[in-house]
Amino acid sequence: MTPKQSYLSCLDTLKPVRDALDVFNGKWKLPILVSIMVGNERFTDIQHSISCITPKVLAKELKDLEEHKLIRRVIINEYPVKILYRPEPYAESIIPIIDALKEWGLNHRKKLFT
Template identity: 65%
Template sequence: MTKKKPFNDCFNTVKPVKDALEVINGKWKLAIIISVGVGNERFTDIQDSIEGITPKVLAKELKDLENHRLIKRVIIEDYPVKIIYKSEPYADTLSPIIYALKEWGIRHKEIISQK
């Protein structure tokens, strides 16, 4: 029986983590996921809930999150036509990760400030 080399175990962990971070990494993606997840549906509501994001960047990031099946763009045929954004059920799988990051961030801030 051959023993697994440690670098293989590292690679098998790092690779999927990098893949996940490619989807949610960046200055705005998590904020957008959270904003839509808490009920902001209209473009302007999402933009207003995220300080400093420009309309151009928001549009690009929403499209990217839509391609990753985390956000769904819904067109409501009315007059005038209304476009809203909904969180896909798949985005709910990020909730435990987001809450874990939140708790870690709070704890980290406490530890750092104890110097």
């Protein structure tokens, strides 16, 4: 298989990889998702659990994650109104990615600094 051919067959790999990276790109989405998955439901709790994120950025990233059906927003009709963020069952699907990235990140640190 010439490089060009094998690369074209790789394009079938790269398109979905690009799709996934488009969702998780940037430094905030995965940390926010993990924070919600371990039980932080309120905007301020999520914000405090992630260093250096601004409310504006957090609001945008939460909206993206909602559009990608990974989290949902729950409105509690109290005084004042309460807004909570909960993981959709679909969010569990990111765990294999988290595991693969974690494994690689741990080894990479050793590789670079030993």
